[in-house]
Amino acid sequence: KKIPQYFYFLQSNVSIILQKKKNSFLHKYKHKPPKQRSQIQREEHNYLCIIIYRMRYYLHYTLYISFLSLFFVNTIWTVHSVPPQSPVRCDLTGCTVSNAYGKWPDRKTCRAANVTYPTTEEELRKAVAYAAEHHLKVKTVTRFSHTIPKLACPSGSDAILISTSKYNSVIEIEPDRLTVTADSGVSLRELIDKVEGAGFSIGTSPYWEGVSVGGLISTGSHGSSWSGRGGSVHDHVVGISLVVPADSSEGFAKVVSLEQGKDDKLLNAVKLSLGVLGVISKVKLTIEKGFKRSMTYNFTTDVALEDVFMEHGKRFEFGDITWYPSKRTAVYRYDIRSPVNVSGDGVNDFIGFQSNPILISKGIRALEKGLESSKNEKGKCGTADTTLAYKKLTGNGLKNNGLLFTGYPVIGRQGKIQTSGSCLYSSSLRIDVACAWDPRYNGLFFYETTAIFTVSRFRDFLLDVKKLRDLKPERLCGIDIYNGILIRFIKASDAYLGQTEDSVVVDFNYYRADDELTPRLNQDVMEEMEQMAFVKHGAKPHWGKNRKVGFFGVKQKCGPNLDKFLQVKNKLDPTNMFSSEWSDEILSGREGPKYDGCALEGNCVCSEDSHCSPSKGYFCRQGLVYTQARVCRFSSASSSHVA
Numbered sequence: 001k002k003i004p005q006y007f008y009f010l011q012s013n014v015s016i017i018l019q020k021k022k023n024s025f026l027h028k029y030k031h032k033p034p035k036q037r038s039q040i041q042r043e044e045h046n047y048l049c050i051i052i053y054r055m056r057y058y059l060h061y062t063l064y065i066s067f068l069s070l071f072f073v074n075t076i077w078t079v080h081s082v083p084p085q086s087p088v089r090c091d092l093t094g095c096t097v098s099n100a101y102g103k104w105p106d107r108k109t110c111r112a113a114n115v116t117y118p119t120t121e122e123e124l125r126k127a128v129a130y131a132a133e134h135h136l137k138v139k140t141v142t143r144f145s146h147t148i149p150k151l152a153c154p155s156g157s158d159a160i161l162i163s164t165s166k167y168n169s170v171i172e173i174e175p176d177r178l179t180v181t182a183d184s185g186v187s188l189r190e191l192i193d194k195v196e197g198a199g200f201s202i203g204t205s206p207y208w209e210g211v212s213v214g215g216l217i218s219t220g221s222h223g224s225s226w227s228g229r230g231g232s233v234h235d236h237v238v239g240i241s242l243v244v245p246a247d248s249s250e251g252f253a254k255v256v257s258l259e260q261g262k263d264d265k266l267l268n269a270v271k272l273s274l275g276v277l278g279v280i281s282k283v284k285l286t287i288e289k290g291f292k293r294s295m296t297y298n299f300t301t302d303v304a305l306e307d308v309f310m311e312h313g314k315r316f317e318f319g320d321i322t323w324y325p326s327k328r329t330a331v332y333r334y335d336i337r338s339p340v341n342v343s344g345d346g347v348n349d350f351i352g353f354q355s356n357p358i359l360i361s362k363g364i365r366a367l368e369k370g371l372e373s374s375k376n377e378k379g380k381c382g383t384a385d386t387t388l389a390y391k392k393l394t395g396n397g398l399k400n401n402g403l404l405f406t407g408y409p410v411i412g413r414q415g416k417i418q419t420s421g422s423c424l425y426s427s428s429l430r431i432d433v434a435c436a437w438d439p440r441y442n443g444l445f446f447y448e449t450t451a452i453f454t455v456s457r458f459r460d461f462l463l464d465v466k467k468l469r470d471l472k473p474e475r476l477c478g479i480d481i482y483n484g485i486l487i488r489f490i491k492a493s494d495a496y497l498g499q500t501e502d503s504v505v506v507d508f509n510y511y512r513a514d515d516e517l518t519p520r521l522n523q524d525v526m527e528e529m530e531q532m533a534f535v536k537h538g539a540k541p542h543w544g545k546n547r548k549v550g551f552f553g554v555k556q557k558c559g560p561n562l563d564k565f566l567q568v569k570n571k572l573d574p575t576n577m578f579s580s581e582w583s584d585e586i587l588s589g590r591e592g593p594k595y596d597g598c599a600l601e602g603n604c605v606c607s608e609d610s611h612c613s614p615s616k617g618y619f620c621r622q623g624l625v626y627t628q629a630r631v632c633r634f635s636s637a638s639s640s641h642v643a
Contacts, residue, residue, distance in 0.1 A: 083424060084210070084435060087145030087152070088115050088161060097139075097153060097161060100146045100210070102439025105548055105601065107516050110153035112139070115161040119169070121255060121281050125243050127162050128279055129253035131577060132245035136160055138577055140279050142215040143168075143185065146208070147544045148448060149551075150582035151219070151274055162279055164214055173198050173287070179238060180287050184214025184280040188419060196415035200287040204231050208353060209421040214280040219544030220272050222490050223418060224320040224335075226313050226502060229286065230491025234498065237271040239284030244277070244572045255281060256572070264494070269568035272495040274543055276583050277572045292338040293318060293417045295348070296408040299392050302330040306462040309504070310455060313489040318418075324484040325469045326381060326476040327388055331396075331484075334409075335417075344400070344411025348420050351390075351397040352483060355423040355433040361443030364436075368481070368511055372521045375634070377474040380521070384480035446482060446509045447602070449526070449550060450542035451533035452490070458504040461537045465529060468625045475522045482509035496565040497558065499540060506533065507545070517597045519618040524633035531605065531629040543586070547602025554589035562587070599632050606630050 088097050095112045104110060113136075118124040131138045139154040143165035154161065164185030171194045172181045178200070182191050188209045195202055206221040215221075217234040225231040238260040246254040256278070258267045270277055302323055312319055318335035338344075371379040395405035397420070410417075423435035437444045453461060465485075469476050479485065486507040493499055510526050513519075520526075533539040534550055540557050541550040555562055566587075573579070585592070591604060598604035599611040599620070606612050606620035612632035623629030 084144070084438060085440065086143075086165070088141055088163060090115060094157060095161060097141055098145065098439075099148060099152070100144060100439075101148070101437055101445065103445075104150045104153065105148065106150070106603065107601075110150065111157045112154055112159045112161045113157060115141070115163055117163050117166045119166050121241070121243075124162070124167060124279060124281055125251075125253045125255060127160075128243045128245060129251055131160055132252040132575075133248075135575075136577075137580065138162060138279075139580065140164060140214070140275050140578075142212040143187065144210045144212060144215065146210055147215070147219055148546065149544065149548075149586055150580075151544075151586070153580060153582055155580040164212060164279075167281075168212075170282070171195075173200065175200075178287050179284050181239070181282055181284040182213045183282060184212060186213045187211070188213065188216060189421070189424075192415045192419070195287055196290065196413060199290050201290045201414035202285060202418070203228060203236055203288055204233055205419045206233065207350065207419055209419040210424050213283045213285075217271055217283060218273055218275050218280065220495075220498065220542060221544065222488065222505065223318065224313075224488035224490070224505075225318055226489045226491055227317045230493070231488060232490045232493055232495075232498065233285075234271040234495050235491065235493050236286045237267070237283060238286055239282075240267060240270050241281040242270055242278040242572070243281050245575065245577055265564075266568055266572075268494050269496050269565045270572075272493075272497045272543070274497070274583060274586070276578045276587075277569055278578060290340050290413065292340055292342055292344060292411055292413050294334075294336050294338045294342075294344075294409045294411045295346070295398060295417060296334040296410070297392075297396055297398075298332040298334060299388075300330060300332065302328050302466075305330050306459045306466075309458070309462070309487060313504070320489070321487040322484045323487060324384070324388055324480040325465060326384060326473045326480045328473070329388065329484075331391075338411055340413070342411055345402055346410035346412030346417065347399045347402045348410075348412070348417045349397045349399055349422050350420040351394065352436070353421045353423055354397065355430075356436045356443070357433055358438075358441045358443070359432075361434070361436045361438075362441055365443050365445065369514070372511060372513070375521050377477060377521070380481060381474050381477040384477045387481060445512050445514070447512050447526075447547060448507060448509050448545045449530055449533070449547065450505065450507045450545040451539035451550070452499055452542060453504045453506065453533070453537060453539045454499075454501055455504060457537045457539075461506075461532060461539075464532050464536070464625055468525065468528060468532075471624055475525045478510050478520075478522055479508050479526070481511075484508070496561040496568075497543065500561065505542070506539075507542075513600075516601050517613060519600055519613045519616055519632060519634070521634075523600070523618075524621065524623075524631035527599070527602075527605075527631040528623040528626055528629045530602070531623065531631070532626045536626050536628070548585075549602045549605055551586050551589050552591050552605070554586070556589070606632055 088095055095115050097110045116127045118127050137154045137156055137159035139152050139161055141152050141161050141163050167183050167185035170183045171186055180195055188205060188211050191213055192202060204223040204225055217237055222232040229235045240258050242256045243253055244256055246252055258270060316335050317337055320333045322331040398405050398410040400406045400410050488505045490503050490505055492501045511520055594604045594611055596610045599606035604611060609619045612618040612620050617634050618632045619635050620630055621633040623631055
């Protein structure tokens with residue numbers, strides 16, 4: 001209860017500081033020309049924002065020390081290990097499985113009868129055989145469980161879970177063939193370190209390293225590249241071993257080994273499978289001779305972003321763009337390959353994935369909840385300004401020597417640049433820090449929308465978002481508080497559930513309320529962007545992210561390739577042992593029954609006011625730019641209305 005008060009105290013004092021600064025500025029520079037005076041004011045304001053941002057951290061660390069005894073019993077004492085908790089928890093009544101954020105999209109608890117932890121391929125085969133013999137439903141869960149959709153949740157409380165968290169002992173490198181084979185439970189960081197230690201590099205990876213090898217290929221995880229095999233990890237897969245159910249004559253389960261060039265029809269389904277074809281046992285990936293990367297972030301205007309994004313993707317092998325629309329700022333990542341003998345020991349320790357003091361995470365959440373409840377757009381925009389200034393000051397987490405950011409370019413080995421996630425490795429001795437979204441501490445809680453566009457349609461999407469922004473830029477500050485709109489590049493894939501042509505991927509995060517029936521500030525803008533992407537411009541959803549509405553119509557978007565995938569599914573798992581109502585729902589892309597408030601959490605697109613929250617002033621209205629969109633917009637009007 002104390003934390004919000006201290007944030008409001010800080011916020012009010014910041015306002016006083018800014019007002020004093022403004023008065024001092026007007027007196028000091030009153031004789032300067034208006035244009036020069038404006039530039040000086042912007043520079044001083046940005047510098048002050050950085051100081052305030054750092055003050056916030058120092059203040060909360062001090063508060064933590066001062067009030068340790070107050071919070072120790074309620075928050076700290078029950079925590080035995082600050083690194084992320086296991087997604088599976090069991091007691092005498094059975095097991096529950098959750099994702100890393102603590103809540104599934106429908107907020108309902110996912111239950112299973114039991115969980116098993118195989119350590120070898122034979123133990124894995126026996127676990128599948130037991131389930132097949134006893135006609136049980138099965139889902140594979142990983143050590144991390146960072147998938148947002150409910151893909152890891154089985155049907156029925158009598159189902160079993162197979163965890164790969166202890167199936168992680170084998171990593172075999174074949175230097176002559178430039179491949180590495182790993183158990184599916186091996187973490188991405190373990191794999192990278194082993195490969196780099198042998199003098200090689202893995203060509204791509206997702207930006208977040210808190211994933212297992214089997215999990216990351218199952219949902220289409222990716223980095224950013226239009227070069228070589230591209231930015232999607234599953235496109236670097238050249239072999240997979242999969243455990244599937246079998247007849248009694250084969251012991252009820254068998255291992256199917258697939259190799260590129262021999263079993264392409266099966267491999268193209270299995271290497272991006274959503275976990276519905278069987279349990280991945282081993283994954284074989286291509287590797288390269290070790291190399292370094294040179295990175296520079298260019299913070300600049302977003303003018304002509306729609307005209308230069310394609311050239312940027314082609315020119316920089318690992319380039320991306322982060323767009324902060326409310327700030328009219330684009331951050332171009334100049335990211336190229338460098339020889340391994342070039343000087344530099346840089347590290348990419350992305351700010352969003354660093355350990356955060358628990359009280360700061362709780363306090364930031366409390367502040368955002370306060371801004372939401374008071375509909376304080378200016379407060380959100382001020383926070384976005386400060387966040388962007390701090391990212392610019394610190395190189396967004398890049399460190400030239402592994403410790404500090406001293407300037408561009410930052411050069412380091414591929415394994416230290418390609419991914420990050422230092423909050424995963426918080427020492428158990430540091431009980432005051434954790435990942436900012438750890439659900440045990442009521443920190444950050446957000447949605448993530450991720451859309452995959454064909455190159456030909458992405459430009460028009462950018463122009464539509466700019467039109468929406470230009471109506472009132474402050475309405476998009478809620479996106480810029482997090483990480484703006486991240487733009488990455490991936491190549492055409494031969495995976496049946498992949499993209500059929502070179503594509504552009506867009507990610508943006510935004511506030512999620514503690515309660516499913518609580519509307520969000522400017523939620524109509526996020527919903528209109530969502531419908532612009534998936535409906536107007538035909539974007540496909542990222543399989544491991546998105547709210548339910550992102551998957552509507554996905555069957556038509558995937559076309560014949562989805563039919564090919566389902567044919568393989570019927571062959572490998574004819575009894576649907578690995579399917580559930582949630583995976584079926586995602587693959588079919590059907591919109592279910594609507595109910596009061598269903599649009600607030602993205603479980604439907606509103607068609608009448610009751611799907612929003614009329615009692616709280618949110619009504620179903622048409623979009624502001626994409627007028628065919630139907631969104632929940634706040635209005636002081638009290639009369640019912642159907643859009």
